[in-house]
Ligand code: SF4
């Protein structure tokens with residue numbers, strides 16, 4: 374391994390693997406990147422040991438791309454280790470950026486999750502009612518598991534993050550833009566989300582009148598015949614475009630599905646869900662509380678709809694004064 | 700009952716007048732009621748409400764002109780739509796509906812102002828301080 378190529382690490386925390394897949398999907402682009410850098414950790418693809426990383430000098434890794442949210446002791450340990458060893462930490466994808474799909478678990482409790490997964494699920498056969506513990510002794514041998522936290526956290530609630538790459542997963546063009554910016558040293562100010570500064574609606578080509586059309590109820594996409602030329606919100610289907618950062622190429626919209634908000638929100642917005650509440654409320658018909666409540670009741674899971682990828686990043690969860698590992 | 704903070708937004712054209720009149724009438728209400736004057740209830744972005752909760756409010760009350768009386772015609776109707784959309788969402792985060800209310804107080808309704816804030820304050824006080832989720836750092840089991 375040559376020493377003058379920048380060292381790069383990829384790591385996954387509470388992740389579905391989709392972000393790893395997104396890197397592999399770069400195809401030939403990946404080969405260019407792989408030739409330009411020296412990969413020192415990539416558990417999904419290559420066999421490295423944590424001890425190899427521990428043996429590196431602090432700051433020796435040029436950039437570590439971390440995907441997935443934080444929920445276990447092991448994830449926290451490696452994230453902190455990478456923070457020490459890497460010059461730049463990039464939160465890669467929605468889960469690391471805002472908590473992502475795993476973050477929805479913050480709307481329930483650890484106890485309920487364990488109960489469903491290990492005791493009640495129809496496919497589970499667990500007569501001894503065993504649930505995971507951090508340490509147990511089997512035949513005189515100690516076996517350990519990483520502790521499972523009560524809440525899911527974003528990466529920056531645990532460690533200092535230099536850049537964010539949004540998306541579930543980030544689109545290839547977003548990844549290439551970010552990697553190029555890093556390799557060429559053309560980086561935005563620290564803490565920035567690498568991506569568009571515009572809302573998805575700004576580049577969406579669907580038609581919509583200046584004044585929103587008011588609705589007495591909302592629909593799921595399969596409940597109506599969606600006109601592929603017309604704005605979803607105009608048709609009464611919740612679309613997160615108004616409060617979502619553009620840059621994905623309107624992927625879902627092009628597939629005739631509304632945006633669910635994976636690119637996170639725009640600079641200057643303190644809360645994606647709250648911003649969406651304003652945007653969607655403007656489409657509700659009704660001056661009386663009763664009429665409005667009827668329309669609202671047709672949105673079945675408001676928290677899951679407005680914070681699909683960002684429950685842990687919500688103002689209602691974010692811990693401002695948290696001790697962050699620098 | 701616990702001491703709590705009730706963040707209360709009052710619109711410039713009606714509810715602030717109501718609060719002013721309540722003052723003139725020497726109507727008492729707890730010091731935990733913190734007034735913030737805004738031009739219109741329609742100005743109260745849901746982001747402000749969540750920031751209020753984040754920064755230590757145990758309850759949020761938004762007061763505007765009665766329906767039909769908003770200085771900007773429809774600001775209070777917009778506020779109503781947002782608040783009613785926010786309510787089930789807050790419930791999913793475990794925030795009780797008593798911590799959160801939109802109501803109407805006109806400039807001549809000093810007494811009504813006192814009644815609305817006192818009733819809401821007492822409800823929030825009965826629930827006690829709002830606890831939002833805490834630090835990850837404390838969570839480590841290892
Ligand atoms: S951001 Fe999406 S694709 Fe990436 S790990 Fe999370 S759930 Fe998977």
Ligand code: SF4
Pocket residue numbers: 573574575577578579581603604605606607612613614615626631632
């Ligand atoms: S709300 Fe959705 S469909 Fe409508 S313009 Fe915005 S992104 Fe396009």
Ligand code: SF4
Pocket residue numbers: 540541573617618621622623624625626631632633634635636637
């Ligand atoms: S349309 Fe929305 S949900 Fe779909 S990829 Fe783009 S940002 Fe993500």
Ligand code: FES
Pocket residue numbers: 710711712713714738739740741762763764768769770771772774775
């Ligand atoms: S000015 Fe009072 S609610 Fe709009």
